Amino acid sequence: MFTTRYLTLIAVMVLASCSTDQPPWNDQELAIIQSFQLNRLPPKDSPSNQYANNPQAASLGKAIFFDPQFSLGATLSCAGCHKPELAFTDGLPKAQGIMKTGRNTQSILGAAYHNWFYWDGRKDSLWAQALVPFEAADEMASNRVRVLRIIGADERYRREYEALFGTFPTMVFQPSIPDEAGPWGNEKSRKQWFGIPQHARHTINKAYANIGKAVAAYMRTLDIPKTRFDHYVETLENKGETTARALLSEQETLGLKLFINENRTHCLRCHNGPLFTNGDFHNIGSGRFKGEQLDFGRYLGVMALQQDAFNCLGRYSDAEPEQCQSLRFLQRDVHEELKGAFKTPSLRNLDKTAPHFHDGRFGSLEAVIQHYLAPQTPDSELPDIQLDDTEQQAILAFLKTLTHDR
Ligand code: HEC
Numbered sequence: 082m083f084t085t086r087y088l089t090l091i092a093v094m095v096l097a098s099c100s101t102d103q104p105p106w107n108d109q110e111l112a113i114i115q116s117f118q119l120n121r122l123p124p125k126d127s128p129s130n131q132y133a134n135n136p137q138a139a140s141l142g143k144a145i146f147f148d149p150q151f152s153l154g155a156t157l158s159c160a161g162c163h164k165p166e167l168a169f170t171d172g173l174p175k176a177q178g179i180m181k182t183g184r185n186t187q188s189i190l191g192a193a194y195h196n197w198f199y200w201d202g203r204k205d206s207l208w209a210q211a212l213v214p215f216e217a218a219d220e221m222a223s224n225r226v227r228v229l230r231i232i233g234a235d236e237r238y239r240r241e242y243e244a245l246f247g248t249f250p251t252m253v254f255q256p257s258i259p260d261e262a263g264p265w266g267n268e269k270s271r272k273q274w275f276g277i278p279q280h281a282r283h284t285i286n287k288a289y290a291n292i293g294k295a296v297a298a299y300m301r302t303l304d305i306p307k308t309r310f311d312h313y314v315e316t317l318e319n320k321g322e323t324t325a326r327a328l329l330s331e332q333e334t335l336g337l338k339l340f341i342n343e344n345r346t347h348c349l350r351c352h353n354g355p356l357f358t359n360g361d362f363h364n365i366g367s368g369r370f371k372g373e374q375l376d377f378g379r380y381l382g383v384m385a386l387q388q389d390a391f392n393c394l395g396r397y398s399d400a401e402p403e404q405c406q407s408l409r410f411l412q413r414d415v416h417e418e419l420k421g422a423f424k425t426p427s428l429r430n431l432d433k434t435a436p437h438f439h440d441g442r443f444g445s446l447e448a449v450i451q452h453y454l455a456p457q458t459p460d461s462e463l464p465d466i467q468l469d470d471t472e473q474q475a476i477l478a479f480l481k482t483l484t485h486d487r
């Protein structure tokens with residue numbers, strides 16, 4: 082009797098120690114885990130925007146970001162699609178602007194650390210990016226002349242604009258400048274835009290670029306909130322493994338172990354660093370090369386980037402050419418492998434950024450994981466990935482620790 086009870090006790094003790102005594106992280110794993118810390122983010126760099134860190138510019142930019150006046154019919158602001166409570170996304174598979182767009186709304190949290198913007202990276206700065214939605218027919222469907230007229234006619238906007246950028250170009254109010262004029266509008270709008278004398282177009286572009294620089298200054302202030310995972314890593318570093326263990330469940334720890342195991346999951350190849358993205362473009366078999374949902378991704382993004390009047394090397398940039406490293410060393414000839422490559426998204430705040438992928442095709446993280454386990458298309462960079470049920474659940478549990486504490 083005594084022996085049986087004694088044995089049971091030992092068995093319980095062994096089991097208990099098995100469940101809490103996972104082997105400690107080895108040095109290599111520890112280094113990877115520490116590399117995810119937010120304090121490892123590089124300094125935010127934006128040589129093409131001299132107002133990038135200017136608080137007055139950020140304040141003007143914030144007001145513009147939340148103001149629906151800048152869209153056709155004054156119905157939609159940037160924040161209409163980039164909602165602060167959803168990590169600056171909209172919860173829709175594809176964004177709904179003045180018309181339905183072809184892509185999923187990206188989160189803006191952490192965007193300041195990227196070199197390329199949009200799923201195809203067709204912009205090389207936040208300020209150049211910010212100039213697109215005002216004029217995109219499917220987003221805000223306005224144009225640069227109208228945007229500037231609103232700034233110039235509003236007392237607060239005009240005062241703040243002039244305090245930062247100097248005299249406002251009142252020439253935009255001249256009757257000879259058509260109200261519907263922009264290089265990306267419909268045929269009439271384009272015709273009217275190119276009918277404006279070149280020097281006047283330059284003046285308009287310069288002031289319009291300033292608006293982008295202010296909006297970018299605001300977006301750069303949006304910091305990434307810490308999550309339970311970040312507290313775990315901090316505790317691991319400062320107080321050691323035994324204390325840290327209370328912060329992640331066993332399942333979450335197993336998920337983390339798999340996530341950083343490059344031979345098993347390969348996730349780390351693309352989803353690395355504090356934002357869980359390398360900021361680069363990869364083909365994971367999600368491009369569509371025919372049909373209505375045609376999307377070549379980075380393949381066309383590279384071409385658009387080089388032709389962009391607002392890029393780092395353009396006349397509206399504040400950078401010296403040698404500061405435009407990313408653009409100068411861009412692979413200029415378009416390569417086949419860029420077809421169907423998209424910008425690796427951050428894995429932070431996934432509960433708020435759903436649906437997932439550039440076209441919002443996956444409503445759940447479970448479905449995303451199934452994509453990685455499915456046989457790949459021949460053009461995909463993904464190797465074969467195999468995970469059993471327990472392992473899949475563990476990765477999902479780990480991904481959920483990258484979400485805000487509530
Ligand atoms: C109709 C909804 C909609 C509106 C309005 C809108 N956006 Fe977006 N935003 C999107 C979509 C969709 C994407 C991805 C588009 C793509 O890749 O082609 C995006 C992408 C971005 C990105 C790129 C993030 C990254 O990591 O590359 C930034 C920054 C951004 N928007 C800022 C803005 C600003 C600033 C405004 C207002 C001037 C704005 N957006 C208005 C839907 C919208």
Ligand code: HEC
Nearest residue numbers: 346347348351363367423424425426434437438439449462
């Ligand atoms: C070769 C690079 C690469 C590898 C390896 C990789 N990913 Fe991705 N991941 C991407 C790209 C690119 C996208 C966006 C695809 C698109 O938009 O069509 C993405 C999207 C995602 C998303 C959706 C995020 C969102 O908000 O849209 C999740 C979640 C994700 N990956 C998790 C993982 C996990 C977990 C692994 C390992 C099992 C992994 N990824 C391996 C490149 C990669």
